[in-house]
Amino acid sequence: MLEVKNLDVAYGRIQVIWNLSLNIGNNEVVGVFGPNGAGKSTLINAIVGVVKAKSGEITFDGVPIHNQETHTIARGGIVVVPQNRELFPAMTVKENLRLGAAYIPHARAKMDETIEYVYSLFPILKEREKQLAGTMSGGQQRMLVIGRALMSRPKMLILDEPSLGLQPSLVTEMFQILNRIKQDDMVILLAEQNVRQGLKVIDRGYVMENGRIAMEGSIEELSEDEHIRRAYLGV
Amino acid sequence: MRNKAMLIVAAFVIAAASLPLFAGPYFLSVFNTIFVYMSLALTWDIMLRTGQLSYGTAGLFGLGAYASALLVAKAGLNPLVSIAAGGAFAGLLAFFLGFGVLRLRKIYFSITTLALTTVFSVIIRNLPRLTGGASGTVLPRALFNGDPGKNYWMIYCLALAVIAISVWLSKSKTHYAINAIRNDEITARSSGIDVFKYLLFIFVLTSTIQGVIGAFYAQQYAFVQPEATFSMNFLLLPLAMALVGGVYSTIGPVVGAVLLGLVSEYLKLIMPYGHLIVYGIIIVLVVLFMPQGITRAFAKLFTRKMQVGGVDSASLRD
Numbered sequence: 001m002l003e004v005k006n007l008d009v010a011y012g013r014i015q016v017i018w019n020l021s022l023n024i025g026n027n028e029v030v031g032v033f034g035p036n037g038a039g040k041s042t043l044i045n046a047i048v049g050v051v052k053a054k055s056g057e058i059t060f061d062g063v064p065i066h067n068q069e070t071h072t073i074a075r076g077g078i079v080v081v082p083q084n085r086e087l088f089p090a091m092t093v094k095e096n097l098r099l100g101a102a103y104i105p106h107a108r109a110k111m112d113e114t115i116e117y118v119y120s121l122f123p124i125l126k127e128r129e130k131q132l133a134g135t136m137s138g139g140q141q142r143m144l145v146i147g148r149a150l151m152s153r154p155k156m157l158i159l160d161e162p163s164l165g166l167q168p169s170l171v172t173e174m175f176q177i178l179n180r181i182k183q184d185d186m187v188i189l190l191a192e193q194n195v196r197q198g199l200k201v202i203d204r205g206y207v208m209e210n211g212r213i214a215m216e217g218s219i220e221e222l223s224e225d226e227h228i229r230r231a232y233l234g235v
Numbered sequence: 236m237r238n239k240a241m242l243i244v245a246a247f248v249i250a251a252a253s254l255p256l257f258a259g260p261y262f263l264s265v266f267n268t269i270f271v272y273m274s275l276a277l278t279w280d281i282m283l284r285t286g287q288l289s290y291g292t293a294g295l296f297g298l299g300a301y302a303s304a305l306l307v308a309k310a311g312l313n314p315l316v317s318i319a320a321g322g323a324f325a326g327l328l329a330f331f332l333g334f335g336v337l338r339l340r341k342i343y344f345s346i347t348t349l350a351l352t353t354v355f356s357v358i359i360r361n362l363p364r365l366t367g368g369a370s371g372t373v374l375p376r377a378l379f380n381g382d383p384g385k386n387y388w389m390i391y392c393l394a395l396a397v398i399a400i401s402v403w404l405s406k407s408k409t410h411y412a413i414n415a416i417r418n419d420e421i422t423a424r425s426s427g428i429d430v431f432k433y434l435l436f437i438f439v440l441t442s443t444i445q446g447v448i449g450a451f452y453a454q455q456y457a458f459v460q461p462e463a464t465f466s467m468n469f470l471l472l473p474l475a476m477a478l479v480g481g482v483y484s485t486i487g488p489v490v491g492a493v494l495l496g497l498v499s500e501y502l503k504l505i506m507p508y509g510h511l512i513v514y515g516i517i518i519v520l521v522v523l524f525m526p527q528g529i530t531r532a533f534a535k536l537f538t539r540k541m542q543v544g545g546v547d548s549a550s551l552r553d
Binding site for chain 1: 408411412414415418419421422424425426427428429430
């Protein structure tokens with residue numbers, strides 16, 4: 001579904017991603033693991049067109065998207081749940097959700113239906129639908145951001161460290177919800193530092209270090225690898 | 236509650252419309268000026284709702300004024316038609332300039348729009364054959380032969396139209412798009428919002444209005460001159476009015492314009508020298524102690540809810 005080929009990304013003269021290739025098939029949940037500064041967020045920004053690739057190719061369903069604008073990519077079905085830039089604090093929960101669908105024609109038509117789906121995933125959002133988004137707790141805000149992303153009825157969901165800054169019980173809950181979204185046939189690209197939790201959701205994973213893919217493999221291969229066990233799982 | 240508010244608004248609309256029936260030319264000219272600045276304050280605020288702080292208000296005002304004045308003086312166009320043409324000219328120019336300046340953000344956008352104002356005025360000063368150069372152009376006749384009542388009705392209708400546009404925008408799909416852009420442009424883009432398209436639309440819309448108001452102003456006084464027509468007053472006063480009344484709303488700039496317009500007129504009467512100092516102090520005090528504007532401060536007193544015109548106060552903190 002998504003194919004990244006020989007991607008190079010640089011901020012000015014500082015190159016952050018080196019000759020990176022990865023692919024995500026239909027109905028797949030793929031993890032990208034790596035420490036801070038490995039280039040995970042830059043990779044995501046390049047996929048959704050927030051930063052432009054220096055060279056290389058990104059195709060989605062066979063269509064090259066590396067020269068498209070962010071809003072076109074979003075309408076085409078890739079939606080990202082960003083790490084920091086999150087929601088519109090001055091709008092209510094429901095307005096935030098509606099905004100996710102309002103500017104994407106095919107999602108707009110199914111807005112009410114999708115809202116019910118999002119509420120079924122996150123019942124707390126229904127309870128709080130009239131509250132200003134900025135007044136909710138960090139965990140609820142994170143749920144709202146995922147909900148808003150789902151509102152655009154994406155073909156592929158990209159999550160940038162969904163567990164970052166959440167208390168442990170919420171992290172577990174977050175990954176349970178991701179599992180549910182996965183069961184509804186969503187293609188997911190999950191960037192995480194929390195490899196232990198991430199491994200419970202993904203089908204396949206990549207490990208990124210210093211802007212390069214250091215390793216690629218199935219859950220078993222990753223969880224049995226000596227380097228990963230020591231560096232990420234603390235075993 | 237809603238009906239009561241509608242009644243109050245209707246009462247104001249009718250009272251303002253009937254002003255020429257009982258007020259003398261002095262009061263009409265005071266309110267005429269207030270409506271000019273009110274319209275400009277609203278357009279400045281509408282642009283600000285997208286997160287772009289424009290300093291180009293005076294520039295597009297002046298362009299509309301010159302386009303309209305020259306069309307009448309050189310081509311003999313009907314003054315009323317020339318007012319529409321002045322707006323169209325400002326809007327068209329904003330459309331082309333938009334492809335450049337709307338790539339800029341924050342201070343770079345502001346400074347560039349300010350620079351454009353100066354550029355327009357310098358170009359006009361240096362085309363003496365066409366524009367009359369530094370001494371300007373005087374038109375043969377003032378709009379409606381200078382009839383204060385008709386001029387008042389004209390600017391009153393224009394101001395009502397701008398208010399209607401502002402209200403319509405705050406209820407439209409565009410409202411959420413530009414709110415989203417102001418809050419966080421990247422998130423707006425990832426929600427499928429074509430940021431440039433919306434910015435261009437708002438820039439062209441507000442510039443067109445500024446052009447129309449400038450054209451009306453030029454026709455009313457039958458006079459354009461670089462210093463006076465591109466005066467910084469057409470930027471700074473609307474800006475102060477919107478800030479004092481409360482930005483990101485329709486009611487804010489409207490109340491701010493009436494309030495500051497009346498206060499400045501009264502101060503001019505009681506102290507011919509130094510009234511601008513007092514005026515400045517009032518603006519500073521309001522901005523310091525009611526940073527959300529007078530309308531929100533009052534709304535808070537009465538309702539404890541910090542909402543005016545559907546725009547929330549939380550968005551002011553960014």
